[in-house]
Amino acid sequence: MENVVDTLIGCLQNFSYLGIFVILMLCGLGVPLPEEPVLIASGYVAYQEITELPPTIVVAMAGILLGDLTAYLLGRRFGSNPALLRVAKRYVTLRILAKARRFLRDHGNRTIFIVRFMPGLRMPTYFIAGSMGVRLAVFVGYDFLAALISVPVSIIAAWYFGPEIDDALKFTGRFHRVLLVFLACLVIYWVWRAVRRHQHPAHGGVSKSSQSRQ
Numbered sequence: 001m002e003n004v005v006d007t008l009i010g011c012l013q014n015f016s017y018l019g020i021f022v023i024l025m026l027c028g029l030g031v032p033l034p035e036e037p038v039l040i041a042s043g044y045v046a047y048q049e050i051t052e053l054p055p056t057i058v059v060a061m062a063g064i065l066l067g068d069l070t071a072y073l074l075g076r077r078f079g080s081n082p083a084l085l086r087v088a089k090r091y092v093t094l095r096i097l098a099k100a101r102r103f104l105r106d107h108g109n110r111t112i113f114i115v116r117f118m119p120g121l122r123m124p125t126y127f128i129a130g131s132m133g134v135r136l137a138v139f140v141g142y143d144f145l146a147a148l149i150s151v152p153v154s155i156i157a158a159w160y161f162g163p164e165i166d167d168a169l170k171f172t173g174r175f176h177r178v179l180l181v182f183l184a185c186l187v188i189y190w191v192w193r194a195v196r197r198h199q200h201p202a203h204g205g206v207s208k209s210s211q212s213r214q
Contacts, residue, residue: 005165006032008041009048016051028067030123035064036154036176040168043158053159057152061144064067064151068143071123075130080084101128109138116146117176149179 020042025033039060046056097124104111104125112134114127129139154172161168 005037005044005169006042006100008038012041012045013048013050016045016057017059020051020056020059024060025067028064028123030069034119036172037171039151039154040158040165040172043155043160043168044162044165046155047162048161053066053156053164060155061151063146064147065140068122068126068147069140071126071133072136072139075127076133077130088160090199101132103135104132106130109134109142112139112142113146115189117179117183142175150176162214175210 008023011023015022023033023038024035027033027038042051042056043053044099045051046053051059109129109211111125112129115121126143128137153175154168157171157175158165158168161171
């Protein structure tokens with residue numbers, strides 16, 4: 001991972017904000033490059049004062065959100081197009097697309113928030129969200145909220161630790177593990193609530209129907 005970060009740092013030292021924006025946008029479109037080392041490299045060039053910290057965070061957020069939004073809009077425009085799906089199969093398996101669709105159906109729009117922390121499912125889920133007609137405002141809201149949690153933490157950690165790249169990676173790794181445990185607990189809670197609602201329908205409807213018969 002450190003070798004990848006070192007390579008990215010060299011790139012961002014030359015292209016600064018433009019490099020941050022373009023690389024993170026491509027990550028959102030499914031380019032096989034983890035987002036985390038790009039954010040760490042972005043924080044390090046801010047530490048080097050090649051870029052400034054607040055604009056670095058803003059540019060990184062913009063690149064990520066634009067990549068995610070592009071995947072969503074492609075799904076909205078072409079999601080039911082068989083020809084496009086045949087092309088998509090070269091990059092994303094049908095099993096992953098089916099898993100993303102099932103995840104959306106089971107957990108609703110909250111899935112947009114959850115999968116931001118699940119790189120393998122993120123792009124296909126956002127594509128499926130577009131094809132299933134999730135409202136644009138809902139998509140952007142959930143995606144922005146999720147990015148606002150993860151992106152500044154990684155960049156600020158790299159800026160804070162400076163040359164100690166390994167320490168920054170360890171810190172963000174622990175942060176994401178805690179976050180994933182929290183999200184797993186949320187999913188379990190949502191499933192439990194859904195099961196309870198299915199087993200014990202609301203009593204209000206029963207009382208109203210019984211009143212109408214009296």
